[in-house]
Amino acid sequence: MRLESRKLKVAFATLGCRMNQFETSALEDQFSLKGYDITDFESVADIYIVNTCTVTNDADRTSRKTLRQAKRRNPNAIVVATGCYAQVSPQELAKIPEIDLVIGNSHKTAVLEIVENYINEKFENKVFIDNIFRENDFKTFFISTFYEGSRPILKVQEGCNSFCSFCIIPFARGKVRSAKIQDIVNQVKFLVDKGYKEIVLTGTQLSQFGYDHKEGYLLDLLKQLVNVEGLYRIRLSSMGINELDDYLIDFLTTQEKIAPHFHLSIQSADDRVLKDMKRNYSVKQYVEKVEKILKNRPDTAIGTDIITGFPTEDETAFKNTVKNVEEIPFAYIHVFTYSMRDNTSAVKFGDRVSPQVKKERTKILREIGERKSIDFRKKFLGKDMEFLIITEKEDYKIGLTGNYIHAKIKTDQPLNSIVKSKLTKVGYEREDNLATIGDSYADTN
Template structure:
């Protein structure tokens, strides 16, 4: 086995990136050679995505490419597509093994058994989440430049009408606070200044084991002396109570950056999406945050072209979006997913309207991001040097402003600088060291 080459291809979200890294690490520790996906490998593992139809097509395309590169290779399909539609993938002649998210941690053993037993038929691993999975969730770490990203939670207990994720990722599972704190301490001792906490629905952290929730975790992490900044990934407003908001906005170690998905700014569409809040509820939370910490960056996700988003709903959504001081907006075009409730809704939005609405919102996002950054021109801010591009250092502020920094300081160091020039993109900003 030691001479076998393994290549992993990742499609989709950060969760898949984390898990692909963990898969590679397991194979590497067992003596396998990890190689680039473009190389000739003995084992190809495709970590699939199913968030859109395009993601399904991309997954199938890469699977075919793998078998074409080496017809004798063992090709494994895992990830969300493999979890939700295992039988569909198993019909592909290029695939040898289909492993859902539920058994993703067992891929090494499954592949070795397949090779040792010299199976002639496909293996389709049971894709039902096991009860034990909810008790043994392990924290994993992925590095993005100078920032370690800790996956501390997976799964979601919400069932939005458009979303396949609860079916693909299962119910909420959370790592133990003690394990997360120990990992964060190790990273801080190694000199990392900022960590990012992420999960499928981070604000639902702890909803499974009841041993502590996000607030309890943040209190413990903020006590780590050498850890200077903690950043939170996407959260839902329903889990943000006053105590949690107060702690985040008042604690200097926690980045002043909230990513709060709204998905639509029209109440009727939100109801059809089963989002369980109103636009007024959302605005109330944003206002509460900005009153406590006015410099905070508020980011969001919005879906355009949901089946019931008629012209009136879209126009109403635009009016509300204009009122909310977003620092940026991630815009997604609605894509029907088999197995979700939204597929039963008759669409009133044409493909062309979806395309036009997506562009309108992307233009609004650009203007809002420009307005947000403009508020900090000529103001001294603290940047963490997170990477280098074309010989220039890139810094990141607590409130998610990226900029090229004119400094001699190295990556993973803080520098105080004034934002002097705003470019078209977030990294076109130029900051001069004070």
């Protein structure tokens, strides 16, 4: 397929997790540096690239719908499916006539090269995918940086070794690969020199950082980062409690530069369901980790993920989850509805919970999460707090505390400034049906 020699327009759509957002950003940079025009996905483009998600059946449907919409927007465009759905179910996508190329995560760094070869008619292949568990794949992992407002987010790790029974991600992302510690330290120093104050470290399973190269683990990385001169705050993305030993917890809760905000996914608060999920911990063990964190640093925000409607979650199990979730001092909760995925071991259980029951359970837990979010922020009403200005709006700015309280602030201070304010009001807003951003206000001193 040959396109005109004019400057080609490329449009991207990103579905799913932050990992995809980071990788789309990197792809946009690659295409832009090569001379392509990056345009909005809703406009007419020559090439459409959809970074797909496959975490649920709904994610699959949304991915297919988005890909088909692209071809309808411009029937002569090249439509590319990449990402996790493309990795896990490439032949399923290849059967869709609107899709020209299917490029799995195993080839995501080569998307530009593959697209250009396709344009120049150097091959007729449609699917590009390798088994991402091959021993020789991804020996080297490179840091990627994504900017969210005034905060650089560093993807320093990829993949997961846990293989929870419900999760397709290890099949889509592969085993753990980590960036080199010195490379991360150098990138953080570079960003701090540019004036950034908060650095967010993220990965598919950040707490498994270093499980591949063995040159050092998350604790070793953090010990070096807290010594970076001029760095104000380090924030960590989602972690598993199985990797949080006493040494790591003590360090996380005694270093002022590490944000007192930890997202620790529990997934269920019933021991039998946790066992069936292959989470390898009990509710009691989870609570003990949380209690140790809060004992050392009481103002810490603990966030979590919970799945409703897992096949073995009967009424008793759900009641246990509700009871335990009420008692655990969560600052916020993200609730997801179970979706059976091929290739996961949970398939053997079938899909026993009806859609209506799943919907009702999700509603119950989300309401609990909303209340807990408000209750957590109410504890800080009237208190002096430090906010990092991360977003500018027309009439106000949004500041973020170390313990993940977002607040609307009227201030003349620019992005990336530290503003001392009092929290004066808390409320709640929904965003994408998840408990994400607080409708809170703060007054500058």
